[in-house]
Amino acid sequence: xxxxxxxxxxxxxxxxxxxxxxxxxxxxxxxxxxxxxxxxxxxxxxxxxxxxxxxxxxxxxxxxxxxxxxxxxxxxxxxxxxxxxxxxxxxxxxxxxxxxxxxxxxxxxxxxxxxxxxxxxxxxxxxxxxxxxxxxxxxxxxxxxxxxxxxxxxxxxxxxxxxxxxxxxxxxxxxxxxxxxxxxxxxxxxxxxxxxxxxxxxxxxxxxxxxxxxxxxxxxxxxxxxxxxxxxxxxxxxxxxxxxxxxxxxxxxxxxxxxxxxxxxxxxxxxxxxxxxxxxxxxxxxxxxxxxxxxxxxxxxxxxxxxxxxxxxxxxxxxxxxxxxxxxxxxxxxxxxxxxxxxxxxx
Amino acid sequence: xxxxxxxxxxxxxxxxxxxxxxxxxxxxxxxxxxxxxxxxxxxxxxxxxxxxxxxxxxxxxxxxxxxxxxxxxxxxxxxxxxxxxxxxxxxxxxxxxxxxxxxxxxxxxxxxxxxxxxxxxxxxxxxxxxxxxxxxxxxxxxxxxxxxxxxxxxxxxxxxxxxxxxxxxxxxxxxxxxxxxxxxxxxxxxxxxxxxxxxxxxxxxxxxxxxxxxxxxxxxxxxxxxxxxxxxxxxxxxxxxxxxxxxxxxxxxxxxxxxxxxxxxxxxxxxxxxxxxxxxxxxxxxxxxxxxxxxxxxxxxxxxxxxxxxxxxxxxxxxxxxxxxxxxxxxxxxxxxxxxxxxxxxxxxxxxxxxxxxxxxxxxxxxxxxxxxxxxxxxxxxxxxxxxxxxxxxxxxxxxxxxxxxxxxxxxxxxxxxxxxxxxxxxxxxxxxxxxxxxxxxxxxxxxxxxxxxxxxxxxxxxxxxxxxxxxx
Numbered sequence: 029x030x031x032x033x034x035x036x037x038x039x040x041x042x043x044x045x046x047x048x049x050x051x052x053x054x055x056x057x058x059x060x061x062x063x064x065x066x067x068x069x070x071x072x073x074x075x076x077x078x079x080x081x082x083x084x085x086x087x088x089x090x091x092x093x094x095x096x097x098x099x100x101x102x103x104x105x106x107x108x109x110x111x112x113x114x115x116x117x118x119x120x121x122x123x124x125x126x127x128x129x130x131x132x133x134x135x136x137x138x139x140x141x142x143x144x145x146x147x148x149x150x151x152x153x154x155x156x157x158x159x160x161x162x163x164x165x166x167x168x169x170x171x172x173x174x175x176x177x178x179x180x181x182x183x184x185x186x187x188x189x190x191x192x193x194x195x196x197x198x199x200x201x202x203x204x205x206x207x208x209x210x211x212x213x214x215x216x217x218x219x220x221x222x223x224x225x226x227x228x229x230x231x232x233x234x235x236x237x238x239x240x241x242x243x244x245x246x247x248x249x250x251x252x253x254x255x256x257x258x259x260x261x262x263x264x265x266x267x268x269x270x271x272x273x274x275x276x277x278x279x280x281x282x283x284x285x286x287x288x289x290x291x292x293x294x295x296x297x298x299x300x301x302x303x304x305x306x307x308x309x310x311x312x313x314x315x316x317x318x319x320x321x322x323x324x325x326x327x328x329x330x331x332x333x334x335x336x337x338x339x340x341x342x343x344x345x346x347x348x349x350x351x352x353x354x355x356x357x358x359x360x361x362x363x364x365x366x367x368x369x370x371x372x373x374x375x
Numbered sequence: 376x377x378x379x380x381x382x383x384x385x386x387x388x389x390x391x392x393x394x395x396x397x398x399x400x401x402x403x404x405x406x407x408x409x410x411x412x413x414x415x416x417x418x419x420x421x422x423x424x425x426x427x428x429x430x431x432x433x434x435x436x437x438x439x440x441x442x443x444x445x446x447x448x449x450x451x452x453x454x455x456x457x458x459x460x461x462x463x464x465x466x467x468x469x470x471x472x473x474x475x476x477x478x479x480x481x482x483x484x485x486x487x488x489x490x491x492x493x494x495x496x497x498x499x500x501x502x503x504x505x506x507x508x509x510x511x512x513x514x515x516x517x518x519x520x521x522x523x524x525x526x527x528x529x530x531x532x533x534x535x536x537x538x539x540x541x542x543x544x545x546x547x548x549x550x551x552x553x554x555x556x557x558x559x560x561x562x563x564x565x566x567x568x569x570x571x572x573x574x575x576x577x578x579x580x581x582x583x584x585x586x587x588x589x590x591x592x593x594x595x596x597x598x599x600x601x602x603x604x605x606x607x608x609x610x611x612x613x614x615x616x617x618x619x620x621x622x623x624x625x626x627x628x629x630x631x632x633x634x635x636x637x638x639x640x641x642x643x644x645x646x647x648x649x650x651x652x653x654x655x656x657x658x659x660x661x662x663x664x665x666x667x668x669x670x671x672x673x674x675x676x677x678x679x680x681x682x683x684x685x686x687x688x689x690x691x692x693x694x695x696x697x698x699x700x701x702x703x704x705x706x707x708x709x710x711x712x713x714x715x716x717x718x719x720x721x722x723x724x725x726x727x728x729x730x731x732x733x734x735x736x737x738x739x740x741x742x743x744x745x746x747x748x749x750x751x752x753x754x755x756x757x758x759x760x761x762x763x764x765x766x767x768x769x770x771x772x773x774x775x776x777x778x779x780x781x782x783x784x785x786x787x788x789x790x791x792x793x794x795x796x797x798x799x800x801x802x803x804x805x806x807x808x809x810x811x812x813x814x815x816x817x818x819x820x821x822x823x824x825x826x827x828x829x830x831x832x833x834x835x836x837x838x839x840x841x842x843x844x845x846x847x848x
Binding site: 055058061062064065082083084086087088090091094103110123156157187188191192193194198201204205207220260273320323324364365366 | 544557559691697763766804805808811
């Protein structure tokens with residue numbers, strides 16, 4: 029009992045002595061939580077005051093970020109960590125009140141990698157709002173260019189078994205067993221869960237979405253998986269580069285999700301933003317620190333400070349009326365998600 | 376290395392002794408302290424010793440106080456607590472710890488020594504088989520229902536509905552949340568367990584205002600407990616095998632294995648009375664829990680897929696220590712596997728030695744009048760339940776679950792049945808959706824394990840309904 033009380037006291041002391049707080053909108057052990065812990069540990073090496081995580085789970089990562097947006101950001105020492113899931117819900121979920129109008133400490137611009145079982149077309153795929161970019165890409169790869177929205181919807185429904193009710197751990201196992209024929213992962217999880225299946229000769233790389241270039245708004249091939257970018261494969265298969273409203277909607281949704289896959293923000297005009305950014309710069313320049321982060325995420329870089337703000341600005345400028353309406357329309361009708369078009373987001 | 380083992384074991388034991396705490400809560404607390412491990416392998420040993428010790432330790436509060444140390448100890452409580460009330464706490468606890476230890480060592484050896492060989496097994500157990508197994512677990516609820524079978528059915532329906540609160544797995548839309556964000560992730564397990572079991576027992580104890588049990592002559596009880604394990608070895612081994620199998624299946628953690636082991640013990644001994652202090656009702660489920668903890672490491676380590684809620688936290692802790700579970704690289708790290716084995720196996724042995732040596736002293740806790748326990752227990756239960764967000768919502772949910780538990784206890788609605796249905800609800804729904812999307816009758820009918828499970832389900836449902844009807848009439 030004394031031991032426990034001592035532990036509780038230590039925990040209490042650690043929290044009350046914390047000078048910076050990083051709000052994590054999920055419980056301990058989740059992907060974003062583990063990433064946040066690793067980043068905070070590395071940043072603490074370069075800060076006089078310690079960053080301590082505060083977990084605020086609920087509503088699929090929405091509740092914590094909403095709470096930070098509405099009240100906690102007023103404390104200039106409280107940051108928030110967000111995921112690609114948060115970003116995609118920002119576009120589609122009516123319960124979201126956060127808006128990304130903050131100061132970026134740092135953003136990791138990542139990618140999602142898609143694989144299929146050998147000898148299949150990958151069309152048995154796990155459903156999920158976070159998988160919307162994969163659905164767009166699969167629809168275009170299967171159905172080709174120059175189709176109307178209604179044709180894309182019909183073609184997708186006819187060709188793809190969009191399997192509902194699967195959590196991440198379930199669809200990983202289902203793919204390994206061959207119950208689903210397509211699957212997708214972030215780079216670190218891909219290495220862990222899909223690469224062994226590929227190495228066993230049971231699966232193969234299908235495509236990835238590419239890396240967002242914040243200066244142009246376009247995507248380039250991922251050096252970790254060269255030659256498998258969607259745009260390259262589409263052109264190889266159909267003889268033309270992808271274009272049109274449907275492709276613009278795809279670019280929007282993949283940019284929002286992958287471009288904001290892992291991010292740390294602080295309230296605008298926080299006097300501590302520069303200190304924190306400087307610490308993150310040091311993390312990014314220290315090979316040991318960056319190796320610790322890349323061990324979890326893969327070899328992807330940071331966009332820090334003002335460059336991060338610009339990166340967010342480019343993503344938000346892609347929310348045009350046509351692309352956004354197409355995104356909502358397809359996500360609702362073909363993917364069966366309950367989503368909302370938010371007039372206020374349109375540039 | 377020995378220091379990490381000893382500290383992990385003691386910490387796990389303390390966590391296990393706290394009502395409504397358990398391995399998951401104990402591991403969550405560790406997040407703040409991992410940076411103190413300069414050698415990450417020592418962190419692995421500490422964590423595994425914590426898991427082993429807390430699983431053994433959580434039997435105490437269930438048996439002595441009628442408050443399960445974790446949801447996995449709830450099944451042991453059903454017969455263990457009545458034994459404690461009869462002055463046989465040392466007997467019950469020794470039998471429980473011996474059974475737990477033997478199964479922990481047996482299944483721990485099979486798990487950690489043969490870890491690479493299990494890869495193929497999990498691949499033949501697909502969605503239909505998981506669905507069948509989950510339905511089989513629900514069928515077992517019939518065995519833990521009380522004689523008021525209509526009320527038990529109501530309790531099961533209520534449990535299923537409470538488990539469905541959160542997000543609709545088909546449409547991803549919030550349901551039954553009454554516009555409350557907090558509920559979109561569903562009701563958390565800890566307040567549900569604490570509200571249904573811990574709080575009603577604490578209040579009941581306070582109302583009675585006396586000791587949980589009266590002092591009895593405990594001489595010979597330790598040896599009797601060990602002998603009972605040998606005498607009912609088949610109940611112990613059957614429980615261990617069930618727990619081991621459940622632990623092996625990803626996602627079906629918690630108390631499912633224990634309840635199934637308890638149900639199977641009842642089914643195997645139809646002429647005996649359970650629920651009033653039958654030592655077999657302690658040995659059966661206790662065989663399950665340590666075995667389950669051991670085998671749940673198989674999907675966790677091999678695939679990075681947590682076998683239970685504690686394993687999800689463990690994955691996060693190991694990630695923090697620099698070990699990525701499920702990566703091919705890790706399978707070459709023999710030191711990691713040695714640390715895993717060392718921590719769990721020696722943690723199991725050490726905690727058993729401590730518990731058996733000090734049993735009669737620890738059991739004296741039950742002689743202390745409840746009024747002294749009340750503030751401490753209430754404090755720990757509340758503390759355990761507000762680890763989720765720490766906000767007022769956690770307190771509110773605990774309060775609502777407590778009202779449900781108190782009402783269930785007062786009006787004899789089966790709380791174990793309600794809890795089981797709550798735990799299984801989401802699993803049944805999602806597996807049904809997945810099975811419908813991926814399989815047809817034709818493809819299902821060529822799966823022998825699935826068909827075998829369906830036969831078992833039909834038999835179990837029939838048995839439980841006829842048994843309950845007989846008791847009702």
